Amino acid sequence: MAKQSVLTPQAQDFPRWYQDILAKAELAENGPVRGTMVIRPYGYSIWERIQAEIDARIKAAGAKNAYFPLFIPESYLKREAEHVEGFSPELAVVTHAGGEELAEPVVVRPTSETVIGEYMAKWTQSYRDLPLLLNQWANVVRWELRPRLFLRTSEFLWQEGHTAHVDEADAAAYARRIHHDVYNDFLTEVLAIPAQLGIKTARERFAGATNTMTCEGMMGDGKALQMATSHELGQNFARAFDIKFLGDDSVEHLCFTTSWGASSRLVGGLIMGHGDDNGLVVPPRLAPVQVAILAIRDEPDVADAIDVLEAELKGAGIRVEVDRRQGSFGRRVTDWELKGVPVRVEIGPRDLAEGSLTIARRDTSEKITVPVAEAASRVPVLLEEIQASLLTGAIAKRDDRTTDVSSLAEAIEAGQHGFARLPWRLVGPEGEAELNKHTLSVRCLQSPEGGIPDDHDADDLVCIVARSY
RNA sequence: CGGGCUGUGGCGCAGUUUGGUAGCGCGCUGCGUUCGGGACGCAGAGGCCCCGGGUUCAAGUCCCGGCAGCCCGACCA
Numbered sequence: 015m016a017k018q019s020v021l022t023p024q025a026q027d028f029p030r031w032y033q034d035i036l037a038k039a040e041l042a043e044n045g046p047v048r049g050t051m052v053i054r055p056y057g058y059s060i061w062e063r064i065q066a067e068i069d070a071r072i073k074a075a076g077a078k079n080a081y082f083p084l085f086i087p088e089s090y091l092k093r094e095a096e097h098v099e100g101f102s103p104e105l106a107v108v109t110h111a112g113g114e115e116l117a118e119p120v121v122v123r124p125t126s127e128t129v130i131g132e133y134m135a136k137w138t139q140s141y142r143d144l145p146l147l148l149n150q151w152a153n154v155v156r157w158e159l160r161p162r163l164f165l166r167t168s169e170f171l172w173q174e175g176h177t178a179h180v181d182e183a184d185a186a187a188y189a190r191r192i193h194h195d196v197y198n199d200f201l202t203e204v205l206a207i208p209a210q211l212g213i214k215t216a217r218e219r220f221a222g223a224t225n226t227m228t229c230e231g232m233m234g235d236g237k238a239l240q241m242a243t244s245h246e247l248g249q250n251f252a253r254a255f256d257i258k259f260l261g262d263d264s265v266e267h268l269c270f271t272t273s274w275g276a277s278s279r280l281v282g283g284l285i286m287g288h289g290d291d292n293g294l295v296v297p298p299r300l301a302p303v304q305v306a307i308l309a310i311r312d313e314p315d316v317a318d319a320i321d322v323l324e325a326e327l328k329g330a331g332i333r334v335e336v337d338r339r340q341g342s343f344g345r346r347v348t349d350w351e352l353k354g355v356p357v358r359v360e361i362g363p364r365d366l367a368e369g370s371l372t373i374a375r376r377d378t379s380e381k382i383t384v385p386v387a388e389a390a391s392r393v394p395v396l397l398e399e400i401q402a403s404l405l406t407g408a409i410a411k412r413d414d415r416t417t418d419v420s421s422l423a424e425a426i427e428a429g430q431h432g433f434a435r436l437p438w439r440l441v442g443p444e445g446e447a448e449l450n451k452h453t454l455s456v457r458c459l460q461s462p463e464g465g466i467p468d469d470h471d472a473d474d475l476v477c478i479v480a481r482s483y
Numbered sequence: 484c485g486g487g488c489u490g491u492g493g494c495g496c497a498g499u500u501u502g503g504u505a506g507c508g509c510g511c512u513g514c515g516u517u518c519g520g521g522a523c524g525c526a527g528a529g530g531c532c533c534c535g536g537g538u539u540c541a542a543g544u545c546c547c548g549g550c551a552g553c554c555c556g557a558c559c560a
Contacts, residue, residue, distance in 0.1 A: 220560095239560095
């Protein structure tokens with residue numbers, strides 16, 4: 015049969031392609047209330063893998079998981095001036111419950127700095143209690159005017175870390191550690207998306223933070239996606255919530271706090287970062303299904319060979335799924351392609367007669383014929399090869415679409431289809447406002463070598479300008 | 484919240500100009516033939532035509548009023 019595209023090609027209509035993929039790969043759909051999202055089992059299994067990888071890294075960085083309530087007293091939000099101001103337009107507020115009007119309205123958490131701050135204050139008495147390193151996995155609500163599944167929905171899933179430290183240096187070091195060892199490591203090693211790390215401008219900073227660090231990924235259409243953020247909150251929340259401790263100098267001090275988060279938006283980043291016209295492309299280390307095995311014909315010999323291979327691969331710790339569905343071969347192949355499964359093993363009588371089977375990789379569409387006996391040892395190697403190749407490819411693509419420019423006008427031009435990089439002193443707050451008028455924004459500020467700058471006010475900072483999600 | 488477009492079986496759409504038995508493709512069910520890149524035949528199921536009013540013998544179609552979605556702009560993980 016002639017190969018026709020199942021998805022709207024990216025080049026034709028990228029947003030449409032994105033929506034097609036959500037449906038065809040069975041990732042998610044709209045919920046009944048505008049802006050809400052139903053995550054389907056396959057989409058959720060990807061999120062669970064993201065959670066597992068990030069959670070392990072958070073724990074390795076010493077933070078412990080806890081859970082704080084969904085409902086927050088409205089008065090809490092109001093205690094930190096910039097924080098309320100930043101969030102009030104997107105708050106969902108409960109005014110009635112139990113059949114009565116509430117004495118004090120309750121806010122559905124848009125983030126938990128405030129409640130957690132209240133309890134940190136309780137738990138922090140001595141410098142010996144510090145640092146206090148907490149994390150929670152939760153849903154949050156930020157009412158959105160223009161929702162896009164996974165990228166911007168009124169309710170989303172995330173992880174939010176909250177920490178308290180004895181001094182600013184320790185807080186800054188920890189936030190930076192999380193940014194590098196949790197977020198950037200996950201993005202690079204698992205998601206295979208090379209992020210631009212840097213700090214946000216005052217305009218783009220989190221409401222109530224003294225510094226916001228970001229990981230900016232480049233999507234298939236050249237737009238930027240903020241994939242994780244880490245904030246230094248200074249003493250702003252400590253002051254508002256009385257997070258104090260008695261130091262080794264026997265004097266009472268205010269803590270310095272941080273917060274950091276990554277959300278289900280990462281699934282959107284995965285889709286747009288690696289997906290192609292044939293569907294999703296999931297990096298092997300992330301993939302909930304790393305290998306799909308399918309029979310070309312439903313025959314006893316074939317079934318036996320599949321059973322053996324399945325057992326071998328599972329024994330090697332590989333996430334395998336055998337496709338035992340009835341449909342035609344072409345249909346089943348296309349389904350696994352849409353879902354982005356990195357490796358497909360096809361076994362048919364013709365292969366088997368020669369003692370071999372076919373291995374196809376999703377990223378390059380390349381197919382190889384391998385002796386049955388070698389399959390189990392070849393697959394793990396191939397998976398790592400694919401993982402590496404995805405990262406290399408993503409780096410090349412990003413570099414290709416990143417342009418060094420030397421004026422605001424050039425940045426406005428170059429930023430339309432990729433990242434524009436230029437000295438921050440040529441932009442500044444005024445230039446930033448000008449960029450905004452052209453649907454562009456300063457994604458982050460970096461040191462001249464790239465990466466998070468040590469001195470936020472250095473005059474040699476470089477900025478990355480792009481359109482963004 | 485401004486500008487444009489659209490609401491019709493699960494999905495994508497035609498039908499609306501000119502009112503007159505609700506259609507097509509895909510998907511779904513059954514049977515059979517198939518299966519090396521979205522197979523084919525036959526037989527079926529499935530519709531408050533977004534909602535509420537109005538005009539008319541008769542409304543998917545005309546009129547009034549709502550609501551929802553998509554795309555483009557201002558805000559955001």
